[in-house]
Amino acid sequence: MQSIIGMVLMTLLAVVMIGIIRLRNLFAVVIFGGIYSLLMVGLLLVLDAVDVAMTEAAVGGGLSTVLMLSVLYSTKEEEIRLVRMRAFPLFFMVVTGVLIFATWDLLPLAIADLPSHTHVSAYYLDNSLKDTGVPNVVTSVLASYRGYDTLGEVTVIFAAGIAVLVLLQGSRIAKKKVSRSDSISGSDSVSGLE
Amino acid sequence: MKFDIIARVSVKMFLPFILLFGLYIQFHGDYGPGGGFQAGVIIASAIIIYALVFGLFPVHQIVPLRYLRLMMSAGVLIYLSTGILTMILGGNYLEYSVLAHDQIHGQEWGIFFVETGVLITVTGTMTGIFYAFVGRGR
Amino acid sequence: MYFPDWFIVHYSYMITIFLMVSSLYIIVMRSNMIKKLVGLNLFQTTIYLLYLSPSKITGGTVPIIMYDKPGAIYSNPLPQVLILTAIVVGVATLSVGLALVVRINEEFGTIEEDELFDGNV
Numbered sequence: 245m246q247s248i249i250g251m252v253l254m255t256l257l258a259v260v261m262i263g264i265i266r267l268r269n270l271f272a273v274v275i276f277g278g279i280y281s282l283l284m285v286g287l288l289l290v291l292d293a294v295d296v297a298m299t300e301a302a303v304g305g306g307l308s309t310v311l312m313l314s315v316l317y318s319t320k321e322e323e324i325r326l327v328r329m330r331a332f333p334l335f336f337m338v339v340t341g342v343l344i345f346a347t348w349d350l351l352p353l354a355i356a357d358l359p360s361h362t363h364v365s366a367y368y369l370d371n372s373l374k375d376t377g378v379p380n381v382v383t384s385v386l387a388s389y390r391g392y393d394t395l396g397e398v399t400v401i402f403a404a405g406i407a408v409l410v411l412l413q414g415s416r417i418a419k420k421k422v423s424r425s426d427s428i429s430g431s432d433s434v435s436g437l438e
Numbered sequence: 439m440k441f442d443i444i445a446r447v448s449v450k451m452f453l454p455f456i457l458l459f460g461l462y463i464q465f466h467g468d469y470g471p472g473g474g475f476q477a478g479v480i481i482a483s484a485i486i487i488y489a490l491v492f493g494l495f496p497v498h499q500i501v502p503l504r505y506l507r508l509m510m511s512a513g514v515l516i517y518l519s520t521g522i523l524t525m526i527l528g529g530n531y532l533e534y535s536v537l538a539h540d541q542i543h544g545q546e547w548g549i550f551f552v553e554t555g556v557l558i559t560v561t562g563t564m565t566g567i568f569y570a571f572v573g574r575g576r
Numbered sequence: 577m578y579f580p581d582w583f584i585v586h587y588s589y590m591i592t593i594f595l596m597v598s599s600l601y602i603i604v605m606r607s608n609m610i611k612k613l614v615g616l617n618l619f620q621t622t623i624y625l626l627y628l629s630p631s632k633i634t635g636g637t638v639p640i641i642m643y644d645k646p647g648a649i650y651s652n653p654l655p656q657v658l659i660l661t662a663i664v665v666g667v668a669t670l671s672v673g674l675a676l677v678v679r680i681n682e683e684f685g686t687i688e689e690d691e692l693f694d695g696n697v
Binding site: 469475563571 | 638640660664667668671674675678
């Protein structure tokens with residue numbers, strides 16, 4: 245039953261992706277991106293990843309859609325139609341074929357005694373309650389077993405926030421300074437000519 | 439959307455519940471799905487929906503940008519200082535077991551501090567990014 | 577492995593590959609920068625699928641330990657932690673990219689890469 249729901253959601257994801265490729269109106273593209281994220285949330289729930297699903301619902305469906313819409317408000321909404329080399333789509337088709345052929349050698353799904361499920365993950369599942377007293381294994385791995393990862397991640401978010409603030413709010417001051425120095429140098433040159 | 443009565447009233451009604459849900463996600467993260475990241479984004483989205491309906495000016499009065507800058511750096515500092523605190527108490531960096539009298543309690547305190555730091559940084563950063571984009575639009 | 581299982585496994589992988597290559601197609605073939613960023617974002621979501629579909633185990637449940645049922649099967653929590661990190665870092669990088677797009681639009685008046693390269697702006 246779960247796998248049927250998953251297959252239906254995956255088909256819908258592919259349909260939405262084709263829509264995103266074909267659409268030219270950026271507003272519609274962003275809204276389709278939100279739909280894609282919500283379908284992805286359903287798929288992640290089917291795959292038992294509840295924490296990831298909640299993050300994707302809050303971030304992918306909510307926040308990044310709002311950010312993209314607020315950028316569209318200050319830029320253009322239509323995309324120009326351009327012609328590129330005809331060989332590119334053929335290239336992508338070949339890449340798709342090769343990669344799908346390569347998936348024959350990937351891990352089989354849904355089998356419990358694979359090496360990827362039996363070493364460190366099994367240790368976390370067995371010892372999380374004993375070591376940390378936290379039943380949610382994802383939280384205990386995120387905050388306790390792999391605290392360094394999360395420290396780096398928080399630093400990355402902090403750096404990204406600083407970068408956005410510098411790009412969008414520091415520039416206005418810089419521009420004013422540049423224009424002022426330009427006008428000063430311009431007046432100097434004028435006075436020099438005189 | 440400033441004069442849309444339905445949006446204004448419903449946002450005013452739902453805002454405390456959205457904030458409460460964010461805090462629930464934060465503090466129930468040990469026992470159910472959730473944690474600092476999700477709670478941070480949810481609280482940021484509560485501020486964002488208030489800004490979308492009522493405009494940027496009232497939101498700037500409630501949460502000014504300088505508070506957000508402080509929050510962005512304070513969260514990372516809380517995280518870092520948790521690690522330094524465990525080193526002072528005699529453990530390794532980010533080894534929470536030394537924070538209390540036994541291991542389980544120490545781990546719970548450590549995870550609490552760390553998630554609080556994550557919450558504060560994520561809320562500040564996401565709201566700050568939104569302010570930066572929307573304050574520029576024309 | 578009998579046929580339905582085989583089909584489900586390969587259907588999942590095929591759709592993942594299709595989504596991955598289509599988002600790569602968006603990044604390469606479109607010159608609009610916002611659409612390129614949408615493509616990057618979609619590429620990232622396909623990576624979530626590639627990580628998380630092997631972490632689901634048949635008969636397994638969400639990795640939250642149940643006190644009253646010892647010996648229950650849980651899905652693999654490690655890929656979920658990694659992907660949780662990836663999502664939040666992804667939105668941070670996306671916002672930096674959008675800020676660059678806004679600045680480019682203010683300086684040059686266009687967000688189309690081809691117009692920027694032609695230099696007629």
